[in-house]
Amino acid sequence: xxxxxxxxxxxxxxxxxxxxxxxxxxxxxxxxxxxxxxxxxxxxxxxxxxxxxxxxxxxxxxxxxxxxxxxxxxxxxxxxxxxxxxxxxxxxxxxxxxxxxxxxxxxxxxxxxxxxxxxxxxxxxxxxxxxxxxxxxxxxxxxxxxxxxxxxxxxxxxxx
Amino acid sequence: xxxxxxxxxxxxxxxxxxxxxxxxxxxxxxxxxxxxxxxxxxxxxxxxxxxxxxxxxxxxxxxxxxxxxxxxxxxxxxxxxxxxxxxxxxxxxxxxxxxxxxxxxxxxxxxxxxxxxxxxxxxxxxxxxxxxxxxxxxxxxxxxxxxxxxxxxxxxxxxxxxxxxxxxxxxxxxxxxxxxxxxxxxxxxxxxxxxxxxxxxxxxxxxxxxxxxxxxxxxxxxxxxxxxxxxxxxxxxxxxxxxxxxxxxxxxxxxxxxxxxxxxxxxxxxxxxxxxxxxxxxxxxxxxxxxxxxxxxxxxxxxxxxxxxxxxxxxxxxxxxxxxxxxxxxxxxxxxxxxxxxxxxxxxxxxxxxxxxxxxxxxxxxxxxxxxxxxxxxxxxxxxxxxxxxxxxxxxxxxxxxxxxxxxxxxxxxxxxxxxxxxxxxxxxxxxxxxxxxxxxxxxxxxxxxxxxxxxxxxxxxxxxxxxxxxxxxxxxxxxxxxxxxxxxxxxxxxxxxxxxxxxxxxxxxxxxxxxxxxxxxxxxxxxxxxxxxxxxxxxxxxxxxxxxxxxxxxxxxxxxxxxxxxxxxxxxxxxxxxxxxxxxxxxxxxxxxxxxxxxxxxxxxxxxxxxxxxxxxxxxxxxxxxxxxxxxxxxxxxxxxxxxxxxxxxxxxxxxxxxxxxxxxxxxxxxxxxx
Numbered sequence: 001x002x003x004x005x006x007x008x009x010x011x012x013x014x015x016x017x018x019x020x021x022x023x024x025x026x027x028x029x030x031x032x033x034x035x036x037x038x039x040x041x042x043x044x045x046x047x048x049x050x051x052x053x054x055x056x057x058x059x060x061x062x063x064x065x066x067x068x069x070x071x072x073x074x075x076x077x078x079x080x081x082x083x084x085x086x087x088x089x090x091x092x093x094x095x096x097x098x099x100x101x102x103x104x105x106x107x108x109x110x111x112x113x114x115x116x117x118x119x120x121x122x123x124x125x126x127x128x129x130x131x132x133x134x135x136x137x138x139x140x141x142x143x144x145x146x147x148x149x150x151x152x153x154x155x156x157x158x159x160x
Numbered sequence: 161x162x163x164x165x166x167x168x169x170x171x172x173x174x175x176x177x178x179x180x181x182x183x184x185x186x187x188x189x190x191x192x193x194x195x196x197x198x199x200x201x202x203x204x205x206x207x208x209x210x211x212x213x214x215x216x217x218x219x220x221x222x223x224x225x226x227x228x229x230x231x232x233x234x235x236x237x238x239x240x241x242x243x244x245x246x247x248x249x250x251x252x253x254x255x256x257x258x259x260x261x262x263x264x265x266x267x268x269x270x271x272x273x274x275x276x277x278x279x280x281x282x283x284x285x286x287x288x289x290x291x292x293x294x295x296x297x298x299x300x301x302x303x304x305x306x307x308x309x310x311x312x313x314x315x316x317x318x319x320x321x322x323x324x325x326x327x328x329x330x331x332x333x334x335x336x337x338x339x340x341x342x343x344x345x346x347x348x349x350x351x352x353x354x355x356x357x358x359x360x361x362x363x364x365x366x367x368x369x370x371x372x373x374x375x376x377x378x379x380x381x382x383x384x385x386x387x388x389x390x391x392x393x394x395x396x397x398x399x400x401x402x403x404x405x406x407x408x409x410x411x412x413x414x415x416x417x418x419x420x421x422x423x424x425x426x427x428x429x430x431x432x433x434x435x436x437x438x439x440x441x442x443x444x445x446x447x448x449x450x451x452x453x454x455x456x457x458x459x460x461x462x463x464x465x466x467x468x469x470x471x472x473x474x475x476x477x478x479x480x481x482x483x484x485x486x487x488x489x490x491x492x493x494x495x496x497x498x499x500x501x502x503x504x505x506x507x508x509x510x511x512x513x514x515x516x517x518x519x520x521x522x523x524x525x526x527x528x529x530x531x532x533x534x535x536x537x538x539x540x541x542x543x544x545x546x547x548x549x550x551x552x553x554x555x556x557x558x559x560x561x562x563x564x565x566x567x568x569x570x571x572x573x574x575x576x577x578x579x580x581x582x583x584x585x586x587x588x589x590x591x592x593x594x595x596x597x598x599x600x601x602x603x604x605x606x607x608x609x610x611x612x613x614x615x616x617x618x619x620x621x622x623x624x625x626x627x628x629x630x631x632x633x634x635x636x637x638x639x640x641x642x643x644x645x646x647x648x649x650x651x652x653x654x655x656x657x658x659x660x661x662x663x664x665x666x667x668x669x670x671x672x673x674x675x676x677x678x679x680x681x682x683x684x685x686x687x688x689x690x691x692x693x694x695x696x697x698x699x700x701x702x703x704x705x706x707x708x709x710x711x712x713x714x715x716x717x718x719x720x721x722x723x724x725x726x727x728x729x730x731x732x733x734x735x736x737x738x739x740x741x742x743x744x745x746x747x748x749x750x751x752x753x754x755x756x757x758x759x760x761x762x763x764x765x766x767x768x769x770x771x772x773x774x775x776x777x778x779x780x781x782x783x784x785x786x787x788x789x790x791x792x793x794x795x796x797x798x799x800x801x802x803x804x805x806x807x808x809x810x811x812x813x814x815x816x817x818x819x820x821x822x823x824x825x826x827x828x829x830x831x832x833x834x835x836x
Contacts (some may be wrong), residue, residue, distance in 0.1 A: 022567055036532050091560050
């Protein structure tokens with residue numbers, strides 16, 4: 001036993017080198033992907049003005065085909081609002097703040113609006129069809145524009 | 161191919177009387193000259209409207225014309241009169257010298273979606289009796305249907321409009337509205353850039369590129385079309401192949417067999433090596449079909465050798481029954497286990513599918529993220545250790561979580577996902593194979609079980625039979641064996657037939673694949689390259705002539721992918737050059753495309769129409785260059801039409817000795833017969 005312990009001590013008694021390996025991260029937590037999506041979401045609302053709630057509802061809708069379908073069904077009046085339970089996602093708040101920070105959107109009178117550079121980005125996203133194609137497709141499937149009253153009836157769940 | 165505007169006339173009927181304005185155009189350069197707000201744009205735009213091309217400006221149903229022809233018109237004394245009715249009539253000529261006159265209602269009277277046409281010079285020589293026909297426009301089918309105006313115009317021009325891809329994956333004809341912005345520059349928005357008013361609502365993919373390819377007669381356009389044709393033929397081969405394979409595998413499944421080396425999708429080589437093999441379960445062993453048939457024939461021969469009486473085989477039958485019952489029990493247990501295997505393997509397969517789908521979604525987003533990180537406005541978000549330009553705070557690598565551990569770069573992360581995807585796809589292929597084999601084993605075992613049950617039944621019946629009767633078990637065995645042999649034989653026949661179906665399909669597939677590859681080759685053909693060089697040369701020469709100074713004109717090239725002007729590989733954006741140089745670039749680009757048709761056969765109509773090219777206080781020297789360059793169209797059977805508000809003597813001065821047809825209006829373009 002004593003020998004084994006000594007062997008272990010010897011094995012450990014040498015310099016260690018810890019190297020920090022970069023980790024992988026889910027794509028939707030990457031600011032460079034998420035922030036342009038915010039611009040798309042704002043453009044989907046009436047007059048290109050979105051309340052924070054609208055942003056969360058649309059964000060939830062673009063996260064999966066299933067949720068987009070639920071929202072579409074609710075907006076078409078086929079299912080009651082209780083069926084479409086919107087998840088609020090803290091990452092969206094960070095992304096919106098960043099979008100504002102780099103001047104793509106502005107926060108004014110409790111609305112998110114597009115700035116000139118936001119609109120320019122939107123234009124680029126419009127011409128580059130294959131860029132964010134899935135997100136655009138999901139949004140296009142929704143009735144446009146998304147109104148505030150439609151959003152008000154939805155129950156929002158999650159952290160805020 | 162050529163289209164000339166011969167003349168165009170707008171008529172407005174008001175209570176006060178009839179107002180009209182007309183311009184006649186010649187070969188070469190023609191002018192419509194009038195002061196600002198006197199209606200020259202109306203006259204020019206109405207010609208566009210007569211051809212039903214206003215859709216190039218947007219999807220709206222309202223005619224893009226001034227109130228003077230729609231609601232209220234001012235007379236020479238400045239008094240306003242309500243418009244009762246108005247229309248435009250335009251006369252065109254094609255390469256063969258045929259004339260076509262079009263008349264379209266602007267307001268009042270007939271439906272503006274209906275265009276009357278005459279097969280002759282009905283405007284310049286109204287006395288002739290010409291065949292008349294109505295066409296519709298700005299409605300679905302205007303480009304495709306016989307009764308659509310754009311179908312007729314394409315025919316008149318001798319255009320064979322290619323089908324082009326849309327955003328939603330379909331194809332549509334390359335609409336005239338998409339070509340018009342490269343021929344006709346409208347005053348309010350048209351000078352913002354090259355093809356600044358492209359009608360995107362028509363959902364055509366890359367409309368600018370398609371329009372340049374078409375008007376420049378570049379083979380890239382037909383190449384894309386040929387490629388699509390080959391792709392659809394490849395699709396047919398695939399469908400035929402799959403149908404043949406599915407028909408065959410369905411039969412193999414029916415007999416409880418498995419197959420190997422049979423590709424689901426078209427192969428380029430046939431027969432495959434190793435060759436297609438079919439196996440069936442015999443005594444819980446996968447046996448090649450040939451061997452199985454041979455084995456069964458031997459059994460049948462054995463069973464047919466003699467037909468003993470029950471009393472002769474009573475003892476043997478009892479022993480056989482015991483063995484058969486044992487076999488039945490064993491097979492039932494094996495089947496239950498095989499069913500459990502299938503359920504388990506199916507679960508695994510589905511889980512792999514879900515995982516692959518999630519990876520693919522993630523991967524797509526990373527791909528987007530990489531492209532997005534090249535866009536100026538969000539670049540800061542992708543750079544490591546960058547700071548917010550507003551609050552100067554450190555920008556995080558990810559939206560949630562801490563910054564204690566470094567996060568992979570976008571490219572590294574995508575590469576990781578690529579690898580993961582590869583692994584999981586390989587696992588899925590493996591799982592699919594295992595699942596298929598297990599499912600086939602279940603089918604095979606079930607068949608064997610049925611067989612064993614029938615045997616037990618036959619043996620039991622034999623034991624209770626009259627002792628003097630022939631053994632029922634043996635007769636039944638003979639029948640069962642004969643049936644099974646017949647079944648397996650039919651699959652052997654199908655295997656031969658499959659060879660004769662798939663062989664030719666594989667050969668066709670090989671040829672089509674090679675053709676497809678050839679058409680998809682990188683780069684452009686040498687013929688296209690020659691054309692683009694000529695186009696480039698013409699643009700540079702003109703920019704020099706027009707006094708373009710924002711960047712050295714000699715450094716301007718045409719991008720080989722977007723066909724837009726670029727400098728050192730960067731597209732020349734309007735923000736990079738002065739507003740007046742932007743206008744010069746539009747002149748040079750559209751005129752360059754027109755001039756290209758002088759050296760190469762292209763479908764360009766040999767016409768450009770510029771509404772007020774003297775934008776942005778452009779210098780007289782530049783305009784002089786433009787007018788003189790446009791006047792060269794006369795020598796090539798082409799036409800250039802310019803609307804300008806420059807004073808008449810100024811136009812004369814700028815033209816110098818160049819010839820031009822002039823439509824000078826000293827007051828309102830639209831006037832009553834006795835007025836003005």
